[in-house]
Amino acid sequence: MGAIIRWGILGCGHIAKKFATDLLLVKDARLVAVGSRSMAKADAFAAAFPVEYKHDSYEALAANPAVDVIYIATPHSLHYENVLLCLQHGKAILCEKPFAMNSRQTKAMINLAKEKKVFLMEALWSKFLPQYDKVQEMLSQGKLGAVKSVLVNFGFKPLAPVSPRLYDPLLGGGSIMDIGIYNAFLAMSILGKPDIIEASMTAAPTGVDEQCAVLFKYNNGAVAQLFSTFATDLATEADICGTEGRIRLTSRFFDPTARIEYYSGRLDTREVVEVPREDGFGYQYEARHVTECLQKGLTESPVMRFADTLELMETLDAIRKAAGIKYAADE
Template sequence: MKTIRWGILGAGRIARKFASDLKLVEGAELIAVGSRSKASAEDFSKDFPVKYTHDSYQELAGNAEVDVIYIATPHNLHYENTLLCINNGKAVLCEKPFAMNARQAELMMSLAKEKKVFLMEALWTKFHPHFLKMQEMIGQGLLGEIRSVLINFGFKPTPPVPLRLFDPELGGGTVMDIGIYNVFMAMSILGMPDHVDAVMTPASTGVDEQCAILFRYHNGAMAQLFSTFSSNLATEADICGSEGRIRLTSRFYEPSSTIEFYKERADSVEVIPVHKEPGFGYQYEARHVNDCLRIGLTESPVIPFADTLLLMQTLDKIRAIAGIGYAADDAK
């Protein structure tokens, strides 16, 4: 088995979680980290020893020994960081949101196709065992016809509040940070909505502190999606059909979530067993990227460009309706 040599661009909290889980992936080796400061890169390497510590993203992208780079920077940097890596011939796993808008996403995908380089959005939930089991149950018809999806995702940030949550320059706001999971989940189950409604409560910085989204479908199905930074929510997802209901319990987007199955008109609940590995849950997507690279794919069959672009276009539509804008939207 060919060892896939990884680099991580960014040295923050999510980069450390990914690095920890990469140890669980057979045939993967973390050999480099890139940060905008030498101190940050060296501090990262104390916990996750690597062969190379780069004090610039350019140096990491230019490292000839690196096969693939995981981009773990703030939202607003995903576009330029991805282009940098692809232009240096590096495969890329880019953390969500893939870009600030669909225009950026299209340019990223276009360059990847031109350079024949692998590129994928890191929507980790799509690889988690509980998500795959949920899809299997829906596909088996256990819920009947899906009529509604209800998802809440919210928390009240504790001091010191990360700048990225509310800073418009960093792509702050609930929709791009956590609401994306609500939208992704609803679209995975019901598909592209026929009608979209959205309203938000602005924070003092202008980004959305809360956002309520309603998807409507021609068959009468609906999805109600709510995200907030002003209160702590259960962070659960209910998928309701004509024959039963599935509840993904707390942290529905993480592998720690439990599947509860409620049959029609039944008071009892069946907890569906799902195998859970150690770790945070990033190892699943890393394994998939490794598999894609070993057989020479430049696009994931699980998260193809078309799905990522559709998600970004839907987020653009939601933001336009709710009045959530970023500087990147005005760029040509």
């Protein structure tokens, strides 16, 4: 048994509660503290997830010497200031995606982590799921031959009451930053960084992208077609197509409930590929990885590297530039 890694959670929203639930599945990890901007929210969170320390400010959580690592679960636009605060206090960090609002902020966050020699990782949970590993294994085995195209859709109509963060530009709202990031990540994990990026969006009344269509082009002839939307409910599936076959990730391709279907030859045969699955929402995989990294004394993940986070954010910047999507953080 390794050293117990003591976790704190910054922000008490929906995703923080899911993460806290899954943290119970991680050996050597213990949730000891929560921080919110109000004690009422911290108390309510602690009623469901008992902790030793409840803080009514992010500063107090960051300064708590009993906390080893902090999971940041605030809206997109707050990640930059929240990460810098925690790094200044020497706290290891797992920060929700998108890591920041742009690559300028991302570089500053990474540089401070390096300067402080403190662990920092983007919480792109899909990269740690069993089906992601299985798809990579199938690709490395040549199951698809040469990959020629990737098609990814992710969309839903928000249910009332609609979360303000989805459409508020001050909170980093819009489909590309909230869900389109998964599409870009999947395409890049298979085809790499695109050589050419084309994108177009339709704006919500608040100015953020309600829908965004993206085309990645590669010099080897491969393409990726990505679509994200808050206007309609989509199947939220992904197809990875090669010269020898196709992999289909079924509904909710980005989470543990997705099924892998493999079509070979003339695509008239279907094989359902089994992968192991644990209980929980799926956040335990990234939490387990961070816990193990900290037990080893690492300051950077060997799986979700700084270079990976920066490359993804630079690509999101390029998508937004092509589509005409801007935020105050870009000024």
